[in-house]
Amino acid sequence: MASNTDRLSKHFTLREMTTTSSGLLNQPASPQVLDNLRSLCSQILEPVRAHYERPVIIHSGYRSPDVNKAVGGSSASQHVKGEAVDFHVSGHSVYDLAIWISNTLDYDQLILENFLPGIPTSGWVHCSFARNNRGQDLTKFKGSKMYHPGIILKPE
Template sequence: MQTKHYCDGKLPNCISVHFNLEDLTKTNSGVSNIPQDNSVIANLRKVAEHILEPVRKHFEQKVTIHSGYRSPAVNKAVGGSNNSQHSRGEAVDFRVQGHTVHEVAMWIKTNLIFDQLILEHFLPNSPHSGWVHCSYSHNNRNHALTKFKGSQIYHPGILLAPPTAKVK
């Protein structure tokens, strides 16, 4: 795939070569979502550099961002956690064109340094369901989880199916 550079690095809204501020701040909430703090922009650049760009380079496909930065008002409107890394610009929810979310999550788990990686709203018999949530911060834990659609439980690891209960 021929690489088309999205940003030249000199434009004020460039976050990385292939991602701009609009990509990482878009919302359907109807609430303003422009970062007011330069530290948020710096965090978005780190997420793009350490997560999004390596994913795009490896899979050689478009990365579709569903949620990046969330202002406090947007985070509240979408029911996000009060301590969401999205509100600090440290997290992104995305999918990669032509690849399952499980495949992308496994590649990240094996090849990148991250804080938290979640295979979110995944349905075991629907490989294109859900999305990848990945964060990058100053104190990365490489914490991988799976949350299946319809469940509130976060299971350790990147799973294809929920663990079965053990019979005693």
């Protein structure tokens, strides 16, 4: 199995894609999950880093089933498959980041998550990459459980 120092792509390591504050073991259990993480890094995170020319700050990458349960993740979460990552780019609006991804990259699901209207750096971007990408765009505002279609600045 892979070591935490292993590179998944030019700028991203397994360690940063598996870091958790849960105290639980959080290592991919299969080669397929590692392959998914490599694809996620090369198809989503590397283009973001190249465009913004700044480090990408990972909030949550891979989650073992136990970690996913501990953080209240969905039982169908793509984080468990190594297909999803939550992140931001320091000093940049998460809304602008989500719009750039939506207009530029091929992805499965893109969520502007825990965003607060009027606070451009609030929240983060959730983005997934899978074999058959849906190109689904959603926004979830902080304090709400509702997911709105599209990448939007404020609820209607």
